[in-house]
Amino acid sequence: MSTASTHLLVPIHIDALAVGDNVLFDWASLAPDFSRLRTEYRIGADLRFPFRAGKTIAGKNVPKGIHLHFRLPPLLTHGSGPDTSFPLVPNRWLVQRFRTEQNQRLTRAWMVYSDRESKDPNAMVVPIFRNDAPLWLRPTGVALPIVDESNKVQNDFRESDTPAAIAITAVTSGDAGFAAHYPACRSILGFFDDLKGVSDQATLSYLVTGWYSGKGDDPWCQFLNDPENPLPKNEAERREAVRTWLAEHRCDGNQEFPDIQNLPSGILCHGLVRNVRWQKAGYGSDAAPDAFRDFFNPNDPEKHWVDLGNTSSEALAARVSQVRGSVSGDSALFEDIVAAFLTGLLSQGPGVSEMDAEMHRQGFAGEGGGTGWVLEPEQATPKNGEAPAPAGNLPRALQEKLDELNRRQAHRDRFERIASDYRWELYALWHRWTRAVREGEDDEELATGLDALKSFVADFPNLPQYVEAIRELTNAKGLLETALRAEKTRYSLISQPSDPFYAPGDPVIAITGPAMEALGTDPRTLTVRCRVTGEEFLKFTYQEKFVGRPLEFEATSDWLKAQVSPAYLDAIPVWSQRLLSEALLRDEMWKFEAEKDAGGKKYEDVRPAPGNVLPSDTSDFAWKHNPWVPLYLYWQVKWKPEYPESRNGKRLDEGIVSKWKLDD
Numbered sequence: 139m140s141t142a143s144t145h146l147l148v149p150i151h152i153d154a155l156a157v158g159d160n161v162l163f164d165w166a167s168l169a170p171d172f173s174r175l176r177t178e179y180r181i182g183a184d185l186r187f188p189f190r191a192g193k194t195i196a197g198k199n200v201p202k203g204i205h206l207h208f209r210l211p212p213l214l215t216h217g218s219g220p221d222t223s224f225p226l227v228p229n230r231w232l233v234q235r236f237r238t239e240q241n242q243r244l245t246r247a248w249m250v251y252s253d254r255e256s257k258d259p260n261a262m263v264v265p266i267f268r269n270d271a272p273l274w275l276r277p278t279g280v281a282l283p284i285v286d287e288s289n290k291v292q293n294d295f296r297e298s299d300t301p302a303a304i305a306i307t308a309v310t311s312g313d314a315g316f317a318a319h320y321p322a323c324r325s326i327l328g329f330f331d332d333l334k335g336v337s338d339q340a341t342l343s344y345l346v347t348g349w350y351s352g353k354g355d356d357p358w359c360q361f362l363n364d365p366e367n368p369l370p371k372n373e374a375e376r377r378e379a380v381r382t383w384l385a386e387h388r389c390d391g392n393q394e395f396p397d398i399q400n401l402p403s404g405i406l407c408h409g410l411v412r413n414v415r416w417q418k419a420g421y422g423s424d425a426a427p428d429a430f431r432d433f434f435n436p437n438d439p440e441k442h443w444v445d446l447g448n449t450s451s452e453a454l455a456a457r458v459s460q461v462r463g464s465v466s467g468d469s470a471l472f473e474d475i476v477a478a479f480l481t482g483l484l485s486q487g488p489g490v491s492e493m494d495a496e497m498h499r500q501g502f503a504g505e506g507g508g509t510g511w512v513l514e515p516e517q518a519t520p521k522n523g524e525a526p527a528p529a530g531n532l533p534r535a536l537q538e539k540l541d542e543l544n545r546r547q548a549h550r551d552r553f554e555r556i557a558s559d560y561r562w563e564l565y566a567l568w569h570r571w572t573r574a575v576r577e578g579e580d581d582e583e584l585a586t587g588l589d590a591l592k593s594f595v596a597d598f599p600n601l602p603q604y605v606e607a608i609r610e611l612t613n614a615k616g617l618l619e620t621a622l623r624a625e626k627t628r629y630s631l632i633s634q635p636s637d638p639f640y641a642p643g644d645p646v647i648a649i650t651g652p653a654m655e656a657l658g659t660d661p662r663t664l665t666v667r668c669r670v671t672g673e674e675f676l677k678f679t680y681q682e683k684f685v686g687r688p689l690e691f692e693a694t695s696d697w698l699k700a701q702v703s704p705a706y707l708d709a710i711p712v713w714s715q716r717l718l719s720e721a722l723l724r725d726e727m728w729k730f731e732a733e734k735d736a737g738g739k740k741y742e743d744v745r746p747a748p749g750n751v752l753p754s755d756t757s758d759f760a761w762k763h764n765p766w767v768p769l770y771l772y773w774q775v776k777w778k779p780e781y782p783e784s785r786n787g788k789r790l791d792e793g794i795v796s797k798w799k800l801d802d
Contacts, residue, residue: 144671145349145406145713146358148211148389149757151660152346152409153765155205155320160420168770169322170313172275173263179572204414206233206329207320208346211407211666212388213357215308215317224307225357227317228348228407229253232284232295232714233329236702236722237342245706247284249295252326253303253351254280261325264311266304278304279325287335289705301352319769338418345721347714348407357387358405373398390667402670406713409757410721421764443651448501451480453648504638508551511543516628536625539618546611551636553604560598564591658765660756667754671713675720677747678727683740690747691726693719724758 170185210227217224231250236243256277266274283292306326308317316322324330329346336342350356353363361383362369370376376398385391395401445460447453455476478484478493481500513532532540571588574581598604615631622629656662677692698719699707707715733740746752 143403143713144400145404146402147669147671147673148213148405148407149666149668149754150211150346150348150407150409151209151756151759152344152411153207153209153320153659153767154344154411154414154761155207155764156414156416156421157200157202157205158417158420159202167321168315169262169319170311171263172265172311175265175273175275178576180576184569184572201330201332202418203330203332204342204344204416205320205324206331206344206346206411207324208327208329208348208407208409209660210308210317210327212664213666216388217309224309226302226350226355227252227306227308227327228350228405229302229306229355230295230351231327231329231346231348232710233281233331234345234347234710234714234718235331235342236345236718237336237340239337239340243701244287245285245289245702246287247706247710248329249282249284249293250326250329251280251282252306253278255303256280256325258325262323264304264306264326276304278306281325281329285706285709289703289709291705291709295709295711297351299351299353302350302355315769333416336416338416340416342414342416343410343412343721344414345410345714345718346408347711347717349404353404356404358402362401384668388665390665393668393670395670396672408717408753409759410753411759411761412721414761441651441653442649445648445650447477447646447648448497448643449477449481450646450648451477452497452501453646454480457648457650501643502640503643504640507636507638508554509547509633510636511540511547512632512634513540513622513629514632516630533625536618536621536629539614539621543611543614543618546607546614548636550607550611553601553607557595557598557604560591560595564588564595567591654768656765656767658761658763659767660759663756666756669751669753671716673749673751674716675723675746675750675752676716677750678723678730678745679747680730680741680744683735683742688743691723691730692747693723693726698722720753721758724752 168186172185174180174185208231214225214227229252231252233248233250234245235247236245238244256279258277258280261277261279263275264278266276268274284295285291310316310323310326313319313322317327320328331344333340350359353359369379377395380395380398380401381391381393384393443457443460445453445456447456452473455473458476459473474494474497475484477497483493483496513536531537567584567588571581571584573579574584619631622631677690679688679690681688698715701722702718710718727744730741731739731744752758
């Protein structure tokens with residue numbers, strides 16, 4: 139990317155987790171660990187387990203220091219198209235740290251190469267599927283220092299237009315929580331600062347900027363250079379096309395471009411987390427007692443609300459019923475009305491009985507019922523003005539042969555369902571066998587059964603009963619087709635899905651309450667307000683008391699060089715210099731707003747100068763304590779009998795236990 143490029147500035151949020159000697163809470167690491175596939179048989183959810191709450195990620199102690207997580211903007215976390223494809227995410231991230239110590243501004247910078255192969259054993263492993271080659275379990279994500287606090291340049295960030303080495307999206311590896319869960323993307327969309335050389339009780343700020351190493355990977359560049367849908371030349375049409383693209387990609391569609399004919403060349407994501415307080419001793423209950431007050435009594439029913447329903451609407455309706463109460467006194471009816479409103483059913487005007495029946499139906503899921511056959515007469519073309527003749531009943535002989543065909547089809551479909559059941563049984567047995575191998579248990583009996591079931595499933599198409607069912611179906615269809623050719627009326631034999639089987643759907647559990655609210659982080663928004671290069675906040679105006687003329691304070695290049703070493707500035711991109719100026723100028727503006735004299739505030743009307751746009755709150759976050767982000771829920775279930783455990787001093791389950799025995 140050219141150092142002279144202009145950009146569409148997209149705000150992102152940066153979360154900071156400070157880990158000292160003491161940590162207030164355990165946390166969950168439910169990231170899939172693909173490195174296990176090197177030595178173990180695991181698939182699906184098995185890649186996330188065994189799970190134990192603690193201070194570990196991927197089985198290793200979380201290193202002490204500050205962990206940054208780059209939260210992607212909405213335009214990069216939504217899939218589209220028939221295949222629900224997701225855009226690539228930036229693969230270059232510049233992390234700048236700045237702090238003040240003994241009246242001296244100390245800065246340091248690193249580059250995170252999200253797509254590079256890593257030699258770090260703690261890096262995230264991404265499975266890469268290649269044609270005609272084994273599965274590649276690739277450690278991914280490299281962080282290199284660019285310039286240290288002595289302003290010595292260690293690596294050059296500059297590179298030519300280079301496509302990403304591997305495709306990285308918000309759902310990399312098929313993990314829906316990849317970009318949202320720091321343990322899953324820690325070396326790709328995250329950064330760890332070991333704080334070497336940083337004194338205890340230091341206050342640190344981190345500015346992160348992200349971009350694409352290859353223009354072809356940038357969704358904004360793809361939009362500007364789409365040969366199939368070129369941008370209009372007409373100014374009004376061009377503005378409308380840009381506004382539409384921004385709105386579709388969850389950016390503020392009201393963004394104005396000073397020069398619509400010369401649009402920004404690419405996306406630049408940027409976020410700042412400021413005033414992270416480092417405590418080597420850690421963060422105990424005194425770190426944020428007010429913020430986490432809802433967690434110190436986990437058994438308090440007012441802090442965690444659990445509601446159950448056949449659908450998500452029913453579960454939410456149950457919560458509304460509990461909070462608001464029932465107007466009529468019939469809580470079940472009130473829940474039905476709320477659920478019907480949430481699903482849009484209420485707008486159709488059903489009666490109470492119809493509404494209850496439909497809500498009941500929504501609690502079931504349909505499963506394929508197989509195939510059925512019907513005969514439809516081919517209508518002759520009617521003469522002018524004549525209506526087509528109505529279809530009559532089928533001749534008895536045809537109806538009997540059609541019924542026989544449907545009976546044979548149902549018999550054959552039954553075998554298909556049996557085969558499907560055996561395939562699932564094979565998967566379950568394979569799962570048990572891999573677990574036994576993994577845990578060093580005796581797997582000989584399981585292996586014998588697995589081989590036998592695998593052979594049976596593979597040979598199922600040759601099963602005599604199945605072969606006979608197919609033969610009978612073919613014969614029945616042939617007899618019907620022969621009879622159709624002898625009929626004067628022409629019929630079409632059409633196959634169609636049979637009525638589905640209905641089974642109860644999985645219940646939905648809604649967990650809400652104060653303890654489920656995200657803390658120490660920025661609320662997630664559906665859209666973001668973007669800016670363009672030239673709109674950064676680099677100047678503000680203010681007015682001294684009793685002085686009529688407003689004054690200006692500008693972050694000029696000379697001012698920035700007085701704040702930060704010129705050698706450091708030469709080592710980072712020009713666009714990051716502007717964003718660094720913006721971050722430092724915000725501190726300066728707050729000083730003006732807070733400064734007082736004998737009569738109160740010293741300055742009035744402190745505001746950005748015209749043409750200078752403050753960054754959104756999403757991308758300029760003041761850290762107060764470690765974040766709490768409820769993303770995954772891990773269940774610990776204890777089974778209890780529905781009958782009372784004792785009566786008159788005698789256990790009631792003794793008779794059951796004595797008469798039943800569980801297999802080993």
